Amino acid sequence: MSLKQLSRRFGVLAGGGLLMSSSSAWAELGLNMTRGVTSISREAYDLHMLILWICVLIGVAVFGVMFYSMYHHRKSRGAVPAQFHESTTVEIVWTVVPMLILIGMAIPATRALIAMEDTSNADMTITVTGYQWKWKYDYLDEDISFFSTSSTPRAQILNDAEKGEHYLLEVDNPVVVPVGKKIRFLTTAADVIHAWWVPDLGWKRDAIPGFINESWATIEEPGIYRGQCAELCGKDHGFMPVVVVAKTEEDYQAWVSDQKASAGAAAASADREWTLAELMSKGESVYGTACAACHQPSGEGMGDMFPALKGSPVTTAGPVEEHIATVLKGRTGTAMAAFAAQLDDVDLAAVVTYTRNAWGNDTGQLVQPTQIKSLR
Amino acid sequence: MSTDAIAHDDHHDEPAKGLMRWVTTTNHKDIGTLYLLFSLLMFFVGGAMALVIRAELFQPGLQLVDPHFFNQMTTMHALVMIFGAVMPAFVGLANWLIPMMIGAPDMALPRLNNWSFWIMPFAFTLLLATLFMDGGAPASGWTIYPPLSLQTGDAFPFLIFAIHFMGISSVMGSINIIATILNMRAPGMSLMKMPLFVWTWLITAYLLIAVMPVLAGAVTMLLTDKFFATSFFNAAGGGDPVMFQHIFWFFGHPEVYILILPAFGIISQIIPTFSRKPLFGYASMVYATASIAFLSFIVWAHHMFTVGMPLAGELFFMYATSLIAVPTGVKVFNWVATMWKGAITFETPMLFALAFVVLFTIGGFSGLMLAMAPADFQYHDTYFVVAHFHYVLVPGAIFAIMAAVYYWLPKWTGHMIDESLGRKHFWLSVIGVNILFFPQHFLGLAGMPRRIPDYALQFAEFNALSSIGAFIFGLSQLMFLWIVIKTIRGGQQASDQVWEGAKGLEWTLPSPPPYHTFETAPEIK
Numbered sequence: 001m002s003l004k005q006l007s008r009r010f011g012v013l014a015g016g017g018l019l020m021s022s023s024s025a026w027a028e029l030g031l032n033m034t035r036g037v038t039s040i041s042r043e044a045y046d047l048h049m050l051i052l053w054i055c056v057l058i059g060v061a062v063f064g065v066m067f068y069s070m071y072h073h074r075k076s077r078g079a080v081p082a083q084f085h086e087s088t089t090v091e092i093v094w095t096v097v098p099m100l101i102l103i104g105m106a107i108p109a110t111r112a113l114i115a116m117e118d119t120s121n122a123d124m125t126i127t128v129t130g131y132q133w134k135w136k137y138d139y140l141d142e143d144i145s146f147f148s149t150s151s152t153p154r155a156q157i158l159n160d161a162e163k164g165e166h167y168l169l170e171v172d173n174p175v176v177v178p179v180g181k182k183i184r185f186l187t188t189a190a191d192v193i194h195a196w197w198v199p200d201l202g203w204k205r206d207a208i209p210g211f212i213n214e215s216w217a218t219i220e221e222p223g224i225y226r227g228q229c230a231e232l233c234g235k236d237h238g239f240m241p242v243v244v245v246a247k248t249e250e251d252y253q254a255w256v257s258d259q260k261a262s263a264g265a266a267a268a269s270a271d272r273e274w275t276l277a278e279l280m281s282k283g284e285s286v287y288g289t290a291c292a293a294c295h296q297p298s299g300e301g302m303g304d305m306f307p308a309l310k311g312s313p314v315t316t317a318g319p320v321e322e323h324i325a326t327v328l329k330g331r332t333g334t335a336m337a338a339f340a341a342q343l344d345d346v347d348l349a350a351v352v353t354y355t356r357n358a359w360g361n362d363t364g365q366l367v368q369p370t371q372i373k374s375l376r
Numbered sequence: 377m378s379t380d381a382i383a384h385d386d387h388h389d390e391p392a393k394g395l396m397r398w399v400t401t402t403n404h405k406d407i408g409t410l411y412l413l414f415s416l417l418m419f420f421v422g423g424a425m426a427l428v429i430r431a432e433l434f435q436p437g438l439q440l441v442d443p444h445f446f447n448q449m450t451t452m453h454a455l456v457m458i459f460g461a462v463m464p465a466f467v468g469l470a471n472w473l474i475p476m477m478i479g480a481p482d483m484a485l486p487r488l489n490n491w492s493f494w495i496m497p498f499a500f501t502l503l504l505a506t507l508f509m510d511g512g513a514p515a516s517g518w519t520i521y522p523p524l525s526l527q528t529g530d531a532f533p534f535l536i537f538a539i540h541f542m543g544i545s546s547v548m549g550s551i552n553i554i555a556t557i558l559n560m561r562a563p564g565m566s567l568m569k570m571p572l573f574v575w576t577w578l579i580t581a582y583l584l585i586a587v588m589p590v591l592a593g594a595v596t597m598l599l600t601d602k603f604f605a606t607s608f609f610n611a612a613g614g615g616d617p618v619m620f621q622h623i624f625w626f627f628g629h630p631e632v633y634i635l636i637l638p639a640f641g642i643i644s645q646i647i648p649t650f651s652r653k654p655l656f657g658y659a660s661m662v663y664a665t666a667s668i669a670f671l672s673f674i675v676w677a678h679h680m681f682t683v684g685m686p687l688a689g690e691l692f693f694m695y696a697t698s699l700i701a702v703p704t705g706v707k708v709f710n711w712v713a714t715m716w717k718g719a720i721t722f723e724t725p726m727l728f729a730l731a732f733v734v735l736f737t738i739g740g741f742s743g744l745m746l747a748m749a750p751a752d753f754q755y756h757d758t759y760f761v762v763a764h765f766h767y768v769l770v771p772g773a774i775f776a777i778m779a780a781v782y783y784w785l786p787k788w789t790g791h792m793i794d795e796s797l798g799r800k801h802f803w804l805s806v807i808g809v810n811i812l813f814f815p816q817h818f819l820g821l822a823g824m825p826r827r828i829p830d831y832a833l834q835f836a837e838f839n840a841l842s843s844i845g846a847f848i849f850g851l852s853q854l855m856f857l858w859i860v861i862k863t864i865r866g867g868q869q870a871s872d873q874v875w876e877g878a879k880g881l882e883w884t885l886p887s888p889p890p891y892h893t894f895e896t897a898p899e900i901k
């Protein structure tokens with residue numbers, strides 16, 4: 001960061017201090033919680049502001065008395081210490097008054113919580129599954145299913161390229177939803193615990209392997225809403241964004257038909273014979289999104305935790321069936337995940353072919369999608 | 377052989393010379409010193425890790441470390457600071473002060489005392505050695521949630537055995553403290569006459585004995601899940617990953633109070649001294665401490681509002697958690713009422729104590745906000761939480777420890793501290809710590825998750841600011857080190873009472889106190 005950029009940034013900060021009184025300026029400068037676009041997010045915001053102001057008032061009162069005392073009861077001003085202590089009346093007051101304030105806070109909090117937990121009468125359901133380090137979305141009513149992976153180029157992360165506007169908050173396949181519909185989100189995970197969070201929807205929910213959590217949202221305005229994984233899930237926890245695109249009912253239906261058309265085309269391609277060149281080019285892109293984060297784009301891995309594939313016995317000398325089995329089922333007790341559910345037959349055939357032939361592995365062996373299908 | 381003869385053999389008036397004095401010592405003052413020096417060392421080790429974190433977060437993009445190492449730093453920073461810096465510092469203070477405050481000649485179980493200290497260097501050697509192992513140090517956060525923690529490399533068993541050692545050390549230390557307080561008070565020192573520091577430690581010691589074995593159980597189950605094919609926390613094997621979180625936080629929430637109750641005790645000693653006025657409500661302070669300790673056992677799941685609990689569970693934990701505000705409020709009101717109409721002076725220990733009251737209370741406010749489950753769904757696992765617990769732990773627990781060191785160091789060494797250096801250290805610390813942690817509230821509210829090595833561009837300004845604060849705060853702690861060394865080496869001779877308003881048995885002893893004190897019990901009026 002240049003000096004000029006720094007001074008501009010701190011200029012913004014100083015300006016932010018002056019504008020703090022206006023609540024819209026708060027949100028623009030990223031100082032306060034968002035009001036969001038759902039009834040839940042507004043309830044969370046209102047509750048947040050209520051408690052914030054209660055705390056500010058109590059703080060002003062308590063610190064006011066304290067600072068008054070620090071100034072007026074200084075020894076250097078000739079203060080003579082009183083020796084009073086214990087007063088049942090005072091002690092009852094400062095126990096009971098906070099209790100009453102707490103009850104005052106608990107009532108709206110309880111109301112909000114009950115509303116948030118009411119997932120009944122949903123118009124549609126989307127299952128969100130966390131993987132290291134991507135999200136999978138299954139539209140239960142539409143038979144649509146896809147993975148969503150960060151699309152920020154590595155060069156931007158490594159400071160070799162100018163960072164884009166939505167740096168780290170952009171994905172290849174956003175989750176598309178209609179506005180005005182009550183959407184039930186079921187969250188779960190395939191490997192470790194993640195948490196699905198879009199601040200504008202007003203909540204986050206842990207995605208836990210073996211558990212299915214329910215939450216809901218009715219998005220009121222079309223728009224693009226960004227968030228990220230909020231539960232530490234390993235190396236690339238910071239790189240698994242969530243992007244929700246809310247569309248009008250009409251646009252949403254158009255998107256649904258598009259998705260179904262391309263799913264049909266993909267199924268057809270799994271049954272035909274693929275050439276080495278086709279598999280290698282497809283494999284390179286699958287490798288880039290599914291494998292490169294750990295095994296590195298160069299195939300050289302990272303230490304013992306993420307072993308090299310370049311020149312590895314598994315990807316070169318070993319039998320291809322074993323290689324496929326490792327990719328399909330993962331390796332228990334290591335960071336190697338099971339990809340059977342994450343990648344389709346074509347992707348798997350391509351990526352196995354790619355890793356057996358890239359970086360000088362050059363086995364010349366190719367794996368067909370039909371072979372994967374028979375080994376599943 | 378009569379017990380008198382044994383006592384006579386063991387009691388030399390002068391300590392042994394050289395290294396073996398420290399290895400074999402059973403003297404509470406020596407062991408207190410060892411704990412405090414160990415804690416100071418770990419404070420700088422953990423602080424260096426924090427500076428690695430803040431240096432990486434100074435700008436968006438990855439500059440200094442890779443994400444896996446970043447996760448190792450956040451994990452190790454927390455473990456080192458909690459178990460290596462803050463807890464041993466309180467045990468060190470307990471060792472030095474409890475016998476002198478209750479008129480006892482030493483701790484009740486001096487050899488156990490030696491052992492509970494000397495486990496610690498081994499525990500931390502195991503823990504810090506993991507940084508150099510295949511797969512690196514633990515990187516799943518100090519909460520070591522499975523299944524992620526089961527992906528740890530060679531470090532995993534070392535982490536678990538280190539935690540076992542720390543737990544054994546804490547439990548032995550606690551047994552010793554309880555035995556000392558209950559059995560070794562001078563005649564006339566009834567429980568309700570004990571200084572508040574002793575009271576808070578008595579309650580803390582019970583908390584430690586209650587929860588350290590729970591942590592030990594949880595990590596042992598992790599160990600068997602990893603190496604012996606059990607499935608306590610593995611859903612695929614019929615286990616439950618959320619159960620780990622329940623067990624962990626059943627330990628973890630009382631642990632939070634283990635890190636703060638002795639601080640309450642320290643502040644309750646210092647404010648009356650420099651206000652020259654007795655503590656406003658002694659009895660209510662004791663009852664408030666006990667209520668906080670009790671409540672700490674029934675609020676654990678507020679760390680887990682987002683795991684998907686039933687509504688009734690969420691409501692219960694929300695209500696119980698917000699109740700903690702009541703006894704905590706009583707404490708703050710008591711400190712302010714103690715100052716009211718006193719004759720206040722602002723020596724360095726008092727400055728730190730006053731900053732504690734204000735900044736800990738700010739941490740308490742954000743804690744109350746976090747207790748509200750519907751809002752917590754937004755706050756959870758963001759920098760808002762990071763700001764919250766750092767406010768209660770840094771200008772909370774650590775400022776209290778520093779206040780304690782400045783307050784009692786003249787008693788321990790016989791030398792007054794360099795007041796003007798102490799004040800400079802205070803102002804640098806208090807300004808640095810607020811530049812460091814206050815902006816993190818805004819980051820969290822604006823949507824920045826915690827434990828990420830890189831962030832979206834809208835978070836850049838506050839992260840840069842926070843990192844600048846971190847370096848101001850971190851580097852100014854070298855002043856603290858310098859002041860401590862300087863005071864040990866020399867300085868103006870301290871009187872017995874040291875501070876004009878100081879009351880209590882320790883201030884009746886010479887400064888520095890002889891190697892053995894109160895061999896005949898003092899008279900308590």
Ligand SMILES: [Cu+2]
Nearest residue numbers: 194229233240
């Ligand atoms: Cu994740």
